[in-house]
Amino acid sequence: MNSSTPTHSLKLLxxxxxxxxxxxxxxxxxxxxxxxxxxxxxxxxxxxILAYNSEDFKTFFHNQTLDHFNFRPDSYAIFQQRYMxxxxxxxxxxxxxxxxxxxxxxxxxxxxxNVIGFLADNAPYFKALxxxxxxxxxxxxxxxxxxxxxxxxxxxxxxxxxxxAIADYAEVILHLKGTxxxxxxxxxxxxxxxxxxxxxxxxxxxxHVALGALASSAPILYFDDITPQNGYYSxxxxxxxxxxxxNDGVLQEASESCYKTIQESWSEIDRVASQPNGLxxxxxxxxxxxxxxxxxxxxxxxxxxxxxxxxxxxxSTNPVSNICAGIDGAGQGTDVLSRIFTGLDAYYQDxxxxxxxxxxxxxxxxxxxxxQRCSEMVMPIGRSDNTTMFPPEPFDLDSYVKRCVSxxxxxxxxxxxxxxxxxxxxxxxxxxxxxxxxxxxxxxxxYSSGG
Amino acid sequence: MNSSTPTHSLKLLxxxxxxxxxxxxxxxxxxxxxxxxxxxxxxxxxxxILAYNSEDFKTFFHNQTLDHFNFRPDSYAIFQQRYMxxxxxxxxxxxxxxxxxxxxxxxxxxxxxNVIGFLADNAPYFKALxxxxxxxxxxxxxxxxxxxxxxxxxxxxxxxxxxxAIADYAEVILHLKGTxxxxxxxxxxxxxxxxxxxxxxxxxxxxHVALGALASSAPILYFDDITPQNGYYSxxxxxxxxxxxxNDGVLQEASESCYKTIQESWSEIDRVASQPNGLxxxxxxxxxxxxxxxxxxxxxxxxxxxxxxxxxxxxSTNPVSNICAGIDGAGQGTDVLSRIFTGLDAYYQDxxxxxxxxxxxxxxxxxxxxxQRCSEMVMPIGRSDNTTMFPPEPFDLDSYVKRCVSxxxxxxxxxxxxxxxxxxxxxxxxxxxxxxxxxxxxxxxxYSSGG
Numbered sequence: 069m070n071s072s073t074p075t076h077s078l079k080l081l082x083x084x085x086x087x088x089x090x091x092x093x094x095x096x097x098x099x100x101x102x103x104x105x106x107x108x109x110x111x112x113x114x115x116x117i118l119a120y121n122s123e124d125f126k127t128f129f130h131n132q133t134l135d136h137f138n139f140r141p142d143s144y145a146i147f148q149q150r151y152m153x154x155x156x157x158x159x160x161x162x163x164x165x166x167x168x169x170x171x172x173x174x175x176x177x178x179x180x181x182n183v184i185g186f187l188a189d190n191a192p193y194f195k196a197l198x199x200x201x202x203x204x205x206x207x208x209x210x211x212x213x214x215x216x217x218x219x220x221x222x223x224x225x226x227x228x229x230x231x232x233a234i235a236d237y238a239e240v241i242l243h244l245k246g247t248x249x250x251x252x253x254x255x256x257x258x259x260x261x262x263x264x265x266x267x268x269x270x271x272x273x274x275x276h277v278a279l280g281a282l283a284s285s286a287p288i289l290y291f292d293d294i295t296p297q298n299g300y301y302s303x304x305x306x307x308x309x310x311x312x313x314x315n316d317g318v319l320q321e322a323s324e325s326c327y328k329t330i331q332e333s334w335s336e337i338d339r340v341a342s343q344p345n346g347l348x349x350x351x352x353x354x355x356x357x358x359x360x361x362x363x364x365x366x367x368x369x370x371x372x373x374x375x376x377x378x379x380x381x382x383x384s385t386n387p388v389s390n391i392c393a394g395i396d397g398a399g400q401g402t403d404v405l406s407r408i409f410t411g412l413d414a415y416y417q418d419x420x421x422x423x424x425x426x427x428x429x430x431x432x433x434x435x436x437x438x439x440q441r442c443s444e445m446v447m448p449i450g451r452s453d454n455t456t457m458f459p460p461e462p463f464d465l466d467s468y469v470k471r472c473v474s475x476x477x478x479x480x481x482x483x484x485x486x487x488x489x490x491x492x493x494x495x496x497x498x499x500x501x502x503x504x505x506x507x508x509x510x511x512x513x514x515y516s517s518g519g
Numbered sequence: 520m521n522s523s524t525p526t527h528s529l530k531l532l533x534x535x536x537x538x539x540x541x542x543x544x545x546x547x548x549x550x551x552x553x554x555x556x557x558x559x560x561x562x563x564x565x566x567x568i569l570a571y572n573s574e575d576f577k578t579f580f581h582n583q584t585l586d587h588f589n590f591r592p593d594s595y596a597i598f599q600q601r602y603m604x605x606x607x608x609x610x611x612x613x614x615x616x617x618x619x620x621x622x623x624x625x626x627x628x629x630x631x632x633n634v635i636g637f638l639a640d641n642a643p644y645f646k647a648l649x650x651x652x653x654x655x656x657x658x659x660x661x662x663x664x665x666x667x668x669x670x671x672x673x674x675x676x677x678x679x680x681x682x683x684a685i686a687d688y689a690e691v692i693l694h695l696k697g698t699x700x701x702x703x704x705x706x707x708x709x710x711x712x713x714x715x716x717x718x719x720x721x722x723x724x725x726x727h728v729a730l731g732a733l734a735s736s737a738p739i740l741y742f743d744d745i746t747p748q749n750g751y752y753s754x755x756x757x758x759x760x761x762x763x764x765x766n767d768g769v770l771q772e773a774s775e776s777c778y779k780t781i782q783e784s785w786s787e788i789d790r791v792a793s794q795p796n797g798l799x800x801x802x803x804x805x806x807x808x809x810x811x812x813x814x815x816x817x818x819x820x821x822x823x824x825x826x827x828x829x830x831x832x833x834x835s836t837n838p839v840s841n842i843c844a845g846i847d848g849a850g851q852g853t854d855v856l857s858r859i860f861t862g863l864d865a866y867y868q869d870x871x872x873x874x875x876x877x878x879x880x881x882x883x884x885x886x887x888x889x890x891q892r893c894s895e896m897v898m899p900i901g902r903s904d905n906t907t908m909f910p911p912e913p914f915d916l917d918s919y920v921k922r923c924v925s926x927x928x929x930x931x932x933x934x935x936x937x938x939x940x941x942x943x944x945x946x947x948x949x950x951x952x953x954x955x956x957x958x959x960x961x962x963x964x965x966y967s968s969g970g
Contacts, residue, residue, distance in 0.1 A: 137588040140677025226591025276941030443590040490727030
C-alpha cells in the first residue's frame with residue numbers, strides 16, 4: 069500500500085479507536101453497497117496493539133465436517149478449523165466454571181484478538197475459560213487449501229454459509245466440553261457485528277449448547293422486507309445507518325459549509341461525468357493516478373475518505389479539520405469540485421490519487437465477505453433521500469442480484485436469513501421463546517465494557 | 520404379495536387399530552434393528568379407510584429448493600413438493616384463524632390421511648386451515664424423478680435429511696402465509712413418530728414460523744449416548760421398547776407356556792444352526808420356500824410374526840390365540856422348534872414360508888427410512904437381556920456403521936441429531952428455552968384425542 073495513505077497513522081491510535089475500527093471494519097453496514105468496497109480500504113490493525121498475551125493461548129485444529137446438512141460423499145470432507153484456548157483463569161470443570169466462546173466472524177482470528185476485550189476483561193472475574201473459534205473460510209480455517217483457489221471454484225466456495233459456520237461452532241464446543249469433561253459448564257457465546265448475528269443465531273438454534281449470547285452491534289433486523297409495514301424500519305434503519313450518521317454528524321459539526329459542499333458535490337460529479345470528455349475532466353481535476361472509467365469510482369473513493377476521516381479522527385493529524393479547512397478555504401468563487409479536491413489534497417498531499425488500488429477488488433470479492441453478501445447476507449441497505457451529506461442510493465435488489473450473478477454465477481437468496489433465523493416480529497418471538505441474549509449496540513455501548 | 524399373508528385381513532380392522540398401525544408402522548422403534556426389516560413386512564392400509572373427504576382438499580406443488588444450507592450451483596436445483604390444503608373450516612386471515620400444519624414423515628402423504636385424525640377432528644372447533652405437507656423424497660415429492668433412481672445415486676440421495684426437510688416446511692408455510700396474507704395467523708405443527716420428532720424440532724428451530732407443536736409418539740431422546748449416565752435410559756428405553764413390551768404382554772397374557780416356548784426358541788434356533796447341516800434342518804422344519812442362508816432370517820421372520828399377531832390381533836381371525844393354541848397343542852413331548860412351527864402353521868397354513876419376499880429388501884432400503892436410519896437417525900435400540908420373550912440383541916454401533924457403509928457407501932453420523940437438535944438435558948433446555956410443545960405418547964394416549 070502506498071505509504072502516503074492515511075492508514076500509516078494507525079499505530080498512534082488509542083485502543084478505544086482501534087476497538088471501533090475493529091467493530092466498524094467488521095460491520096456489514098460498513099459496506100452500504102457492493103461498489104463501496106472498491107473505494108479506499110480500511111486497514112486492519114493487525115500488527116499494532118495486542119489486547120492479549122499470546123503466551124497464554126494454545127492453538128488447536130478441529131477436524132471439521134465440511135457439510136453438516138447433507139449426506140453426499142462430498143459432504144464428508146474434513147477441514148482443519150482453528151481455535152484457541154486460554155485456561156489461565158478457568159475455575160475448572162468440577163467447579164462448573166463458565167466457558168466464554170468468541171465466535172469468529174469475517175476476519176482471521178488473529179485480527180480479532182486486537183479488538184475483542186470482553187473475554188479477556190471478564191474471564192478473571194468469572195473464572196472463565198476463554199475460547200476463540202475461527203470462522204470457516206477465514207484465516208487458517210479454509211477448506212481445500214488457499215482461499216484464492218477455493219473462492220474461484222463454485223463448488224468449493226458453496227459450503228461457505230452461516231448455517232454451516234454455526235454448526236461448526238456447535239461441533240467444536242461439544243467436542244471441547246467432552247474433552248474437558250465440562251458438560252455442566254455453562255457456555256456463553258460472544259460476537260460483534262456479523263459475529264454478533266452469529267452469536268444471537270447460535271443461541272436461537274443451539275440453546276442446548278449455549279446458555280447465553282452477547283451479540284454486540286448485530287444488525288439482525290437488516291434483512292428481507294422487515295420494513296415500514298412491520299414498524300421496524302425506523303429502528304433497523306437507525307441501527308444500520310448509524311455509521312453514516314456518525315460520519316455525517318462529525319463533518320456537519322466541523323463545518324456547516326463544508327458539509328453542504330460535500331452534499332452538493334455528488335450530483336455535480338454526475339453532471340460533469342455525463343458531459344463529453346467528462347471523465348477525463350474529472351480525472352484531471354482529482355489528479356487520479358490512472359484515468360477514471362466511471363464516476364462511481366470517484367464517488368466511492370470520496371465517500372470512503374470522508375468516512376475514514378470522521379471515524380478515525382486522529383487528534384494528532386486532524387483529518388476532518390484539515391479537509392474541511394481546505395474545502396472552506398478554497399473560497400466562494402471556486403467551483404464545487406475544485407473545493408472538494410482542495411480539501412482532499414490539503415490533508416493527503418499525494419502526487420496522484422489511486423482510486424482503485426491494485427488487488428483491492430479481488431481481495432475484497434474473493435476473500436469472504438463479498439461472497440457472503442452475495443449469497444445470504446443480502447441486507448437491503450440504501451440511502452433513500454438527501455437527508456445525509458452522502459449521495460442518495462436506494463437499494464435495488466435487481467441490480468444487486470445481477471451484480472452477484474455476474475461475479476459468482478449464483479443468485480443471492482434474499483429471503484433465506486429471515487426464513488431460517490427469523491426477524492419478522494422478532495420481539496414477539498424473543499419474548500415468547502428465546503432468553504439470555506443480550507443485544508448491545510457497539511457504537512454507543514463499547515464492547516469492552518459489555519459484561 | 521402372497522394372498523395367504525395375514526395382511527389381507529386389514530380391511531376388517533376398525534379405525535382405532537388402523538390408527539395404531541399408522542403410528543406403529545411409522546415408528547422408528549418398530550425397526551429395532553436393521554435386519555428386522557428383512558422379516559415379514561407390515562402392509563400400509565393405503566386403500567382401506569379414508570379419514571378425510573378428498574373433495575375438500577386442493578393439491579399444490581411448491582417450487583422447493585434442493586439444498587437450503589449451501590450455495591453450490593447444485594444447491595439451487597428446484598423440485599416439486601406436494602402439499603394439500605383444506606380451507607372448509609378456516610375462519611380466514613382477517614380473523615387471525617389458526618393454521619394447522621401436518622408435517623409429513625416417512626410415508627407418502629396419501630397414506631397419512633388415513634391415520635391422522637387430529638387436524639380433521641379439531642379444525643371445525645378452531646376454525647383452522649388444514650395443511651398437509653409431504654416430506655421430501657417420499658410420495659410425489661421426490662427430487663430428480665423416480666425414487667429408485669434417486670436412491671441409487673449417492674449424490675442425489677445425499678440431500679435427503681431432516682434439516683433439509685424442516686427447512687422445506689418453513690419455506691412452504693411462509694410462502695402460504697404470504698399468499699393468503701395470513702402473516703398473523705398462528706401456526707401449529709403436528710406430527711407423529713418421526714413426524715413428531717420433526718414437529719418438535721421444527722418448533723425449536725423455527726419458533727418464528729410455528730407458535731406451537733404437537734409431537735405425538737416422538738422418541739426424540741433415542742439418540743447418541745442419552746443413556747444411563749444421564750439418567751434417561753429408563754425413560755427412553757420404556758418409550759422406545761413400548762412396542763416390544765406390548766407384543767410381549769399380549770402373548771404372555773394369552774398363554775404363559777406359549778410365551779416361555781417362544782422365549783426358549785431363539786437360542787434353540789442358534790444351537791441347531793451351528794450344527795452340521797443345521798440350516799437345512801431348520802429350512803425343512805420351517806418349510807421355507809427357499810433354503811435358509813442364515814439363522815437371522817428365520818429369527819427376524821418369527822419376530823415379525825409375533826409382533827404382527829399381537830399388534831393387529833384382529834378379533835375375527837384371532838392370530839394370537841391361534842398361534843398359541845398351535846404351540847401349546849403340539850404336546851409336551853414335541854421339541855421346541857416343532858412346537859413353534861406348529862403354531863405358525865396353525866394360523867397361516869401356507870404351502871411354504873417365504874422368509875425374504877423378493878423386492879422387500881430393496882423397497883425398504885431404497886425407499887427412504889432405511890437411508891434415514893443409515894445417515895442421521897441412528898437410534899441405539901437394543902434389547903440387552905432376557906427380560907422379554909424376544910432374543911437379546913444389544914445395540915452394536917460398529918456393526919451398524921459397517922452395514923450402512925456397505926449399503927450406502929457413506930457412514931452414519933451418530934452424534935449429529937443431538938448436536939443439531941439437542942437431547943442431552945432436554946428437560947432443562949425445554950424449560951429454559953422452548954415453549955408450546957406438547958409431547959404425547961401415541962401408544963397410551965391415542966393421537967386422535969391428542970388435542
